[in-house]
Amino acid sequence: MNNISQSAYYQKYFRPSCSPALNLRVASFDFFQPYFNKKPNEIVIPAELANTPEDTLLNYFSILREAENIGVRSCGSIGDAKVPFPIAYNFLSEGYQQKISYEEYLHSFAGRGHTTLIKLCRVPDMKKKIRFFYELETIEAIENKSAEYFGYYYGFIQLASQKNGYRISDINQTAEDFLCAPYHGWDQDAESIVDVKYGSWCKLIEKRYPAVKKDYVKTISFHGKDGADYSFIFFTLTNGTDLEIAQFRKSGDENWEQVNMKPEEECLKK
Structure with missing residues (x-):
């Protein structure tokens, strides 16, 4: 940088x-x-x-x-x-x-x-x-x-x-904290959160798409190695931190379904 x-x-x-x-x-x-x-x-x-x-x-x-x-x-x-x-x-x-x-x-x-x-x-x-x-x-x-x-x-x-x-x-x-976010950690940024948790930890990401942002709402989507599509909604706080709000999964022609994945428990501890 x-x-x-x-x-x-x-x-x-x-x-x-x-x-x-x-x-x-x-x-x-x-x-x-x-x-x-x-x-x-x-x-x-x-x-x-x-x-x-x-x-x-x-x-x-x-x-x-x-x-x-x-x-x-x-x-x-x-x-x-x-x-x-x-x-x-x-x-x-x-x-x-x-x-x-x-x-x-x-x-x-x-x-x-x-x-x-x-x-x-x-x-x-x-x-x-x-x-x-x-x-x-x-x-x-x-x-x-x-x-x-x-x-x-x-x-x-x-x-x-x-x-x-x-x-x-x-x-x-x-x-909200205005000092820790810019100096420490990757978990303040939506793209990094998805890349680390679902890429590095869970080995799930096959292809991540560019973020889509509208006002303070940021959507991060990727195609998974399991064949399913994933979409994560984040809200950006005033201090610049992206806060994860909801997760969705879609397999094949099925409708989007809200899920509650917990990488810290499901992937990191394996």
Whole structure:
């Protein structure tokens, strides 16, 4: 890798997001006014905010956009303060609320002053569950300093249909690292991941095709030595890392079938 290409390679990890905000619904003063000083159990979410899984998530993150849990700054109050949190908590399913109390939910936002949803996409699920990938760009406070920093997170959200609409039944979140990716390992890059895991480890690749990329979705396909065709979907995070989302296999004239290959267990340990 020459100096020019090496510099370009590093830049994709160091640059911040240029993605547009997706969570630009509902969060106006008129919307929040009826909920001032209300406890979570006193709030009822309007049915139209949860008609579809997409509606639920876009409205949920729109309500949280200017929520803050960092305390008073020297410049005064921030955004919508803590008013959005009890409302957002009601987008969780009844079962999920039994696992996480409102106090725990509020604490999970400690230090955060602004949230921007920059990626949202439903992902295939072999068990036919309603599951989405998401990525956030946040502004967070630096403890004991009058300064903030941008943070990036990604995760998966599962939803369930209830009598009052779709609700979040599970959510996880992982912070993105911007230093390890450009300096260590091959497992940040989709092409390398496929070449190493399914080529070097599993000896399965007969011919790999050029990657197909559209926005943040990257598809890597290859023809296998077993005669089948394989296709892997990756999402590219803001830090440049490619995250594997789904695997598909097609044998002969059969339809594409989602699979769950585990090279670390099935090939590396042999």
